[in-house]
Amino acid sequence: MAIRNIRQEGDEILKKVSKEVEVIDDKLQTLIDDMIETMHKYNGVGLAAVQVGILKRVIVVDIYDDMGPVVMINPIIIKTKGEKEMDEGCLSFPNKFAKVKRPEEVIAEYTDREGKRMRVKAKELLAQAICHEIDHLNGEVFVDKMIPGTLEYIEPKEK
Ligand code: NI
Secondary structure, three states, rough: OOOOOOOOOOHHHHHHOOOOOOOHHHHHHHHHHHHHHHHHHOOOOOHHHHHHOOEEEEEEOOOOOOOOOEEEEEEEEEEEOOEEEEEEEEOOOOEEEEEEEEEEEEEEEEEOOOOOOOEEEHHHHHHHHHHHHHHHHHHOOOOHEOOOOOOOOOOOOOO
16 A cells, blocks of 8 residues: 555646546555545545546545445445535645535445445535535535635644
């Protein structure tokens, strides 16, 4: 496993639409392992493949509960319920935080890394993370949909 380089704000790849995964092969499994390791290294709750420069519809999310990291290939939201203003950040925008409206609950469908089609009902932070990462697969980032006037910029710490 390896830590991958996270593409940062201003990188044009973040605006691109990722492609459906057709084959789950060793290369994809390595990508998934690296994405999980990279997400954990930076204490993220989610990461999309495009953020490590790969335009494939793969996301990983982890809200650090009993479920552990969830790998979602070709994920789609099939149902949403409610709406809530949530604080949000992104590993590609390390110093920016803002409020974004997200559903309180979602039902998502995805293929797991064994190739099985799965369905999950997610609430709050997990729902938010899934929506945020699926947005990445469509070339959308949270600062595009933030509630105006809520952007906060945190100065990077001196190294
Ligand atoms: Ni993000």
